[in-house]
Amino acid sequence: MTYKFHWSAVQRALPDMLYGALVTLEIAITSMVIGIFFAVLLALAGGSKHKSLRAIATTWIELARNTPALFQIYMFFFGLGSLGIHLGSMAALLAGIAFNNAGYLAETFRGGLRAIAPTQTRAARSLGMGPTQAFRLIVFPQLIRVTFYPITNQMVWAILLTSLGVVVGLDSDLNGVTQEYNVKTYRTFEFYVVAAIIYFLIAKFVTVSARLAAWRLFRY
Template sequence: MNYTFHWQPVLRALPDIMQGALVTLQIAVLSMLIGVVLAVVLAVAGKSRFASVRFAAATWIEVARNTPALLQIYMAYFGLGSLGIHMGSFAALLAGITFNNAGYMAETFRGGLRAIPGTQMRAARSLGMGPVQGFRLIIFPQLMRVSFYPMTNQMVWSILLTSLGVVVGLNSDLTGVTQDFNVKTFRTFEFFVAAAVLYYALAKIVIIASRLLAWRLFRY
């Protein structure tokens, strides 16, 4: 092996790479925030008395969980474009990851709802709360507690999924910036090792932050 390592280009490019890491984190956080809202809707829709609503929710979940995330991002970028709905690379990546997150977390929330006794809602109704108020004040906080750690795993998964943005032309995230510098310098190993370290660091930061947050929120 006669490969000579040159880390100087990586060090010079580090500010741009760190900026790409921030874009990666931004996409992951946005996809989780929107995904949680959609997942709650899907989980509740799965228990609807209307068959059409249950079918629509089940279809979303099945497609999101049983097709490749790359295909979902392609459909947002190329598929919707063929229908006249044009998205930029950032929006298509965000839409694809959000679609994926919503499908996975909907199943997590469905399990969480089943873990909450039905007597909780009946008790809320006996106190004069309506269905929406009872869900918001009684059921939803318990659901978040039950589902918190699976949501942490999904957040880490979202960070890693952002690396697929390069296939739809996104060059502002961590993988996109890394690929640009790789093309300019041909230091493939060095730049992608740096990117891997940053992805690992972002994942560990999310895990540590979630543990601290869980300790703060769920001590009692």
Template sequence: MFSYTFHWNQAFRALPQMLDGALVTLQIALLSMAIGVTCAIALTLFRLSGNRALSGFATTWIEIARNTPALFQIYMAHFGLGSFGIHLSPYTALLAGIAFNNAGYLAENFRGALKAIPETQIRAGRSLGLTSLQAFRYIVMSQMLRIAFLPTTNQMVWAILMTSLGVTVGMNTDLAGITQELNARSFRTFEFFALAAVIYYLVAKTVTLAAHLFAARMFRY
């Protein structure tokens, strides 16, 4: 028979602590996206550069990021690099692993967005006296980011959820880490993790809604 007694009061008393963890989760996700977008743009340019070495480097990064588990990537940042004397804190390893994963997925998004932009626009820019770099910066980049904006938002949500993997490398200041510690002290697994799931859901939905409102305002034309 079902005989479990819920004790939600313990979970609700810990809500401020869990919300502090949610802020750390959001911070890691935002930083990983900033790093990921920067690396993804570079990887996209490398892959389309025609230089075999740069293209090979970008392709290898993208293939590893997209075809291996995110947990593996975080483990390699924390434990793998430690084998070579490079010791990263749980926070840094989690950030590095998620940023690496983000860059791989976003590079493919950006490459697809670039393919959707007619090459005639670049030639038109060159005919007006722009250099290749200026044509890319002023003509192509803005359109690429516009096309890839909503897929990038999906990656942001994925980054938020990926932060929960930090508990595997000892991360204890984000939402998942704090929830795990609270559960270890109280053994109220269902209550704490159910509340954490609601917080993850609300954060993810808020980011998605904000992104759609931003896109509707900024990309009306």
């Protein structure tokens, strides 16, 4: 084996890669917030008495869960572009990941809602709460507790999905920065080994933080 490792190039690029890691985490967190919002709506729509709402929820969930995430990002970037709606690279990536998150989390939330006894809502209504207030104060906190670990897994998945941004021209996240330096230096192995380590550390940070948060929030 004659390959010579040149880690000095990676050391010079490390500050930019770490900044790219922050951008990656920012995109993942934002996509999760948007995804959770729409996932709750989809879960409620899926159990609605209105056929149109159920059809919308079913279509969204089926598309998100049964088509590649890369295609979903392409549709927001190239598909909407062909219709005259032009999204930037980051916006298209964010929309694609949020769409994917919502589809997966909707099924998670649907199962979580079934795990919460209907008597919880009836008790809240008997105390004078409206439907929205009962859901916000009584049902939703329990739903988050029931689905906390699946949400954590989806967060890790969202972090890894951000690496697809390079296919729509995003160059500010970790994978984009890594690709830029790889093109300049041709030190593919060194840069991508370090990038993989950073992705791994981010994912482990999220999972460990989630476990600590769960221990703190759900001890009782």
